Amino acid sequence: MSILVLADLHEGQLAGATAHVVAAAKAIGGDIDVLVAGEGVQAAAEAAAKLDGVSKVRVADNAVYAHQLAEPMGALLVELADGYTHVLASASTTGKNVLPRLAALKDVSQLSDVLAVDSADTFKRPIYAGNAIATVKSDDALKVITVRTTGFDAVGDGGSATIEAVDTVVDNAQSSFVKQELAESDRPELGGAKVVISGGRGMGNGENFKLLDGIADKLGAAIGASRAAVDAGFVPNDMQVGQTGKIVAPELYIAVGISGAIQHLAGMKDSKVIVAINKDDEAPIFQVADYGLVGDLFEILPELESKL
Amino acid sequence: MKVLVAVKRVIDYNVKIRVKADHSDVDLTNVKMAMNPFCEIAVEEAVRLKEKGVATEVVAVTVGPKAAQEQLRTALALGADRAIHIETDERAESLAVAKLLAKVVDEEQPGMVILGKQAIDTDNNQTGQMLAALTNLPQGTFASEVTVDGDKVHVTREIDGGLQTVALTLPAIVTTDLRLNEPRYAKLPDIMKAKKKPMDVKTPADLGVEVASKVSLLKVESPAERKGGIKVASVDELIDKLKNEAKVL
Ligand SMILES: Cc1cc2nc3c(=O)[nH]c(=O)nc-3n(C[C@H](O)[C@H](O)[C@H](O)COP(=O)(O)OP(=O)(O)OC[C@H]3O[C@@H](n4cnc5c(N)ncnc54)[C@H](O)[C@@H]3O)c2cc1C
C-alpha cells in the first residue's frame, strides 16, 4: 500500500490536523508520503518531514497553489495520484473542498469524515449528524478519504523524511483569490484545544461572551459557540461547533446557555468530560453532560472564574 | 442566465433517527421526509437571483425515488420555474448524482448551479465539488455570500479560520452554507400554482449513467451512548468534581 496525505496549512504553516491524518494513514499501513502544496511552504514541508511514519514529503511550491484553491489543487492531485492506493486529507474546509474533485476525476467514490480504520478498504464514518456510524467498504482501485481528526491521536515528531520538489505546475484561469478575513486569536485552535468553553443563545449578546474570556484564560481553553449564537451575530462563524461547524473532542467541554440540539451535540459529544450550565433543568444538554449545573449563567460564570 | 438548483429529499432534521435492529441501515419507515435544509437555502438563493433580475429561469433537479417529486414541488412553490426528476430507486451516492447532474448541465447549459454544501443524512459534502470537476467548472463551496458581477461571480466562503472570498468565471458551481440566506416559507397560493408547473421525468438510463457504486454499506450502528451524569448543586461542587473525580483540572 502506498498513501498520499495532503497536508493542511494554516497561513502557510503546517496545521496540527496533518499529524492526525498521518496517524490514520499509519492505521491503514504502507508507505506514507505527504504533499505540501502552496506558495512559500518550505517551512511547512520541513515540519511535515519530522512527522513520525512519513517517508517522503513532496513539495509543490508555486503561486498557482497559493491559498490552495480547489481547481489547481484538484488538478495537481490528479497528476500526482498515480501509483498511490489511498489519498487522504483532513475533513477541514480545505480537504472537503479539494478531495472530491480528485475522486470525481479518477471516477471513484470518496469516503468522507472517516473516524476509524477497520482495514485497508473498510472504514467507519458518521452519518445523520453522528447519530449512526456506518461501516463502509470501498472496492475502488484508489481510495479517496477525508479524515475526522478527532478519531486519530496525532503522531509525534520523531521522523526525518526526505523532501522532494514537485515541479508540476497547472493552469488556473477559472478562479482567483480575492481576500480572506481570518479570526485573530491568542487562544488555542478549537480543533486542538484540551478544554473548550462554548456559549449559546443564552449568552444574550456578543458583549457577554467576554464572561467566557477569563475562564478560558485560566483553563487555557478555546472558545466555541452554538449556531444560534453565530447566526445572531454574537461571534464569528469559525467558532461554531456542531454538525455543520467544527467537530471537537477535548478533555473538557463546557456548554454555557446551550440547549443541546442534536446538531450541536454532533460536534462535541465525543468530549471526555462534558459540563453544562443552563437555567432550564430540562434542557437536553443535561442528558449528555457528566456534570450539570442548573442556574443563571450571569451569576455562575463570574463565580466560576473567581474560584478557579 | 439560467440557474440550476439541486435538491435532495432527506429525513426531516428534527427527526431522531433509529438504527434497524439487524444493523443493515437506518430505519426510514414512516419517518417524516423533507427537503435538505442546505438545498432550501440553494433554492432561496436562486429565486433571489431571479428577483434581482440576475437569473432569468430557475430549474430545480433531484435524483431519487418517485416520492422525491414532493421536494421538487416544494422548490416550485418557493419560486423555481420548472423541475427535472431523475427517477431511481437505487442508492445513488455522490459520484453517481454528480454524473447525472453533469448530464443535466450539458443539456441545460446553466450559468450557475447551486447545491447544498452537504446533505444531512449522509453528510458527504462532495456532490457539488464532484460536479464542478466533471463539468470542468470552478467552484465556490460553503458560500455565505454570492454576488454576480458581469461574467464573474464573487463567492464568500466559510472556511475553518474565518471567511475567504474567491472570484470565479461563469458558469460556476456554488454550494450553500447556513448563513447564505434565510429561506422563505411557501404560501398556499404558490403551493397550488406549483402543481401546474412543468416537471420532466427521466431515468439514469436515459442519461446514460450507471448508478451502481463500488462502495458497499456493511453495517450501521448506533454510536456509543453517552450516559447522562449528575447535577451538581454549586460552583464549588462542580470545581471539586472536576478536580477530584474527573481529574480534568
Ligand atoms: C441543517 C442544520 C444544521 C445545524 N448545524 C448546527 C451546528 O453545527 N451547530 C449548532 O450549534 N447548531 C446547529 N444547528 C442549529 C440547532 O438546531 C439549534 O438551533 C442550535 O444549536 C441552538 O443553539 P442554542 O442551544 O445556543 O440556542 P437555544 O436552543 O435557543 O438554547 C439556548 C439555551 O440557553 C439557556 N439560557 C438562556 N438564558 C440563560 C441564562 N441566563 N443562564 C443559563 N442558561 C440560559 C436556555 O435555557 C436554552 O437552553 C443546525 C440546524 C440545522 C437545521
Ligand SMILES: Cc1cc2nc3c(=O)[nH]c(=O)nc-3n(C[C@H](O)[C@H](O)[C@H](O)COP(=O)(O)OP(=O)(O)OC[C@H]3O[C@@H](n4cnc5c(N)ncnc54)[C@H](O)[C@@H]3O)c2cc1C
Ligand atoms: C452509507 C450510505 C448509505 C446510503 N443509504 C441509502 C439508502 O438507504 N437509500 C437511499 O436512497 N440512498 C442511500 N444512500 C445515498 C445517499 O442518500 C445520497 O444520495 C448520496 O450519498 C449522495 O450524497 P449526499 O447527499 O450526502 O451528498 P452531499 O455531497 O452531502 O450533498 C450535497 C448536495 O448535493 C445535492 N444532491 C445530493 N444528492 C442529490 C440528489 N439525489 N438529487 C439532487 N441533488 C442532490 C444537493 O444539493 C445536496 O445538498 C446512501 C449513501 C451512503 C454513502
